[in-house]
Amino acid sequence: MSGKEKTENDEKGVLQKVVAGEIAFRNIDKVVEDVDSAIAIRRNALEEITGTRFENIQHYTLDAEAATKRNIENMIGAVQIPLGIAGPLKINGEFAQGDFYLPLATTEGALVASANRGCSAISSSGGTNVRIFQDVMTRAPVFKLADVVQVKVFIDWINMPEIFAQMKEKAEETTRFGKLLAVEPYVTGNTVYLRFVFDTKDAMGMNMVTIATEAVTHFIQDEFGAIPVSLSGNMCIDKKPAAINTILGRGKTVIADTIIPAKIVSEKLKCNPKTMADVNYRKNLLGSARAGALGFNAHAANIVAALFLACGQDAAHVVEGSTAITTIEVTSNGDLYCSVTLPALPVGTVGGGTGLGTQKDCLNLLGVHGPGEPSGSNSKKFAEIVAAGVLAGEISLIAAQAAGHLARAHAELGR
Ligand SMILES: CC(C)(COP(=O)([O-])OP(=O)([O-])OC[C@H]1O[C@@H](n2cnc3c(N)ncnc32)[C@H](O)[C@@H]1OP(=O)([O-])[O-])[C@@H](O)C(=O)NCCC(=O)NCCSC(=O)C[C@@](C)(O)CC(=O)[O-]
Numbered sequence: 001m002s003g004k005e006k007t008e009n010d011e012k013g014v015l016q017k018v019v020a021g022e023i024a025f026r027n028i029d030k031v032v033e034d035v036d037s038a039i040a041i042r043r044n045a046l047e048e049i050t051g052t053r054f055e056n057i058q059h060y061t062l063d064a065e066a067a068t069k070r071n072i073e074n075m076i077g078a079v080q081i082p083l084g085i086a087g088p089l090k091i092n093g094e095f096a097q098g099d100f101y102l103p104l105a106t107t108e109g110a111l112v113a114s115a116n117r118g119c120s121a122i123s124s125s126g127g128t129n130v131r132i133f134q135d136v137m138t139r140a141p142v143f144k145l146a147d148v149v150q151v152k153v154f155i156d157w158i159n160m161p162e163i164f165a166q167m168k169e170k171a172e173e174t175t176r177f178g179k180l181l182a183v184e185p186y187v188t189g190n191t192v193y194l195r196f197v198f199d200t201k202d203a204m205g206m207n208m209v210t211i212a213t214e215a216v217t218h219f220i221q222d223e224f225g226a227i228p229v230s231l232s233g234n235m236c237i238d239k240k241p242a243a244i245n246t247i248l249g250r251g252k253t254v255i256a257d258t259i260i261p262a263k264i265v266s267e268k269l270k271c272n273p274k275t276m277a278d279v280n281y282r283k284n285l286l287g288s289a290r291a292g293a294l295g296f297n298a299h300a301a302n303i304v305a306a307l308f309l310a311c312g313q314d315a316a317h318v319v320e321g322s323t324a325i326t327t328i329e330v331t332s333n334g335d336l337y338c339s340v341t342l343p344a345l346p347v348g349t350v351g352g353g354t355g356l357g358t359q360k361d362c363l364n365l366l367g368v369h370g371p372g373e374p375s376g377s378n379s380k381k382f383a384e385i386v387a388a389g390v391l392a393g394e395i396s397l398i399a400a401q402a403a404g405h406l407a408r409a410h411a412e413l414g415r
């Protein structure tokens with residue numbers, strides 16, 4: 001029997017054992033030599049067990065070896081999402097400067113056309129100014145203490161400068177890049193949450209701050225005796241819509257604005273500044289308030305999600321990344337002022353999904369793949385680009401609603 005035949009025989013044997021439940025899906029990699037074969041066996045076993053026939057998910061180009069090390073478990077293939085571009089978008093940021101083409105991964109027809117129109121309106125008006133006002137990532141373990149007396153003693157201890165210095169040392173022993181900036185205590189009865197605030201440079205930072213915070217909780221346990229109930233106590237707060245992130249900020253707090261001359265509003269956006277301001281007021285501000293929304297915008301999530309999927313960001317962070325506020329005013333000379341404020345945009349250009357091939361291509365298109373020089377500058381540049389893209393999306397969609405074009409656009413491009 002040739003080596004190839006032997007391998008095929010072995011693989012058939014593994015497949016039969018997986019179908020029979022003798023080898024778990026997660027253990028196939030341990031008995032098969034190469035990752036792609038393990039993936040094929042897992043997929044074929046799933047077909048047999050469920051009676052499904054896959055026709056598409058087996059076709060992928062990504063480096064499965066790398067992906068299964070840090071991005072996915074029980075891999076069976078890959079899902080493709082169409083990728084379009086919008087732009088050029090002229091951005092006058094502190095980190096992003098010049099004309100950018102935005103890679104947008106989406107299945108929503110009309111979205112790229114809309115973003116493209118917004119980019120065109122902004123760029124022909126001189127671009128968008130973008131600034132970052134804060135850049136932090138948080139992790140908040142929760143501790144249970146005996147009573148409020150002990151809670152006060154604990155918080156007084158945590159707030160001592162020499163204790164902060166020691167916590168900082170412990171945290172920063174775990175990372176070359178992360179810096180502990182602050183520890184913010186919150187109390188409910190005998191429960192204490194310590195919100196650890198970090199600068200994570202070019203990493204989005206959730207793995208980094210989780211590892212660093214755990215090291216500090218060991219120090220707290222050893223030195224004070226407070227035992228953490230959970231490393232994450234939801235005052236962080238990660239991947240859940242929450243006022244604390246919109247108020248204090250988490251990830252990048254970034255604002256983009258622009259002034260679009262009334263002539264361009266009329267020619268490019270088919271409406272006028274006054275109508276757009278009224279739509280924004282009654283829809284994004286009053287409507288969102290009446291609905292109890294945390295996002296006061298039209299569809300920030302659309303642009304954030306499309307850029308996140310294209311660029312290897314954690315898709316669940318669309319939750320906080322899209323809690324934006326959109327403002328529109330008519331300027332004293334009748335032009336359109338529009339801004340978007342994104343209080344909690346978690347993004348990174350190293351780590352997570354940023355190393356996967358297609359995602360890397362998209363980050364390279366924006367000139368932000370990998371570590372920046374100085375550290376942190378690439379993720380800040382990316383955050384400015386995301387905010388600028390959100391602004392483009394808001395301008396076009398609000399214009400479409402002001403002009404009564406929303407349903408028509410989606411009927412034409414989206415079905
Ligand atoms: C669809 C448009 C842009 C037409 O807009 P238009 O002004 O009628 O089209 P146009 O043919 O005159 O073209 C104007 C510009 O739009 C762009 N454009 C136009 N067509 C394309 C295309 N095929 N491919 C790429 N770009 C396109 C392009 O930039 C073009 O400039 P040009 O290149 O001609 O100088 C407009 O009606 C529009 O933006 N509609 C809004 C659609 C939208 O934003 N959808 C997003 C999803 S909505 C949603 O998910 C959330 C929602 C709605 O539920 C949230 C809420 O409650 O508000």
Ligand SMILES: NC(=O)C1=CN([C@@H]2O[C@H](COP(=O)(O)OP(=O)(O)OC[C@H]3O[C@@H](n4cnc5c(N)ncnc54)[C@H](OP(=O)(O)O)[C@@H]3O)[C@@H](O)[C@H]2O)C=CC1
Pocket residue numbers: 174175176177178200201202203204205206207208209210238314348350351352353370371372375376
């Ligand atoms: N653990 C958790 O609770 C959660 C994890 N996640 C996941 O975490 C991942 C993202 O975490 P994240 O910490 O960003 O990424 P990774 O853990 O994937 O990698 C980040 C690491 O890259 C290294 N690095 C190299 N160059 C730089 C640079 N210029 N700036 C900063 N770091 C650099 C750092 O290593 P070093 O620190 O050694 O110096 C840093 O910790 C995603 O996969 C996400 O889905 C999401 C939510 C929660």
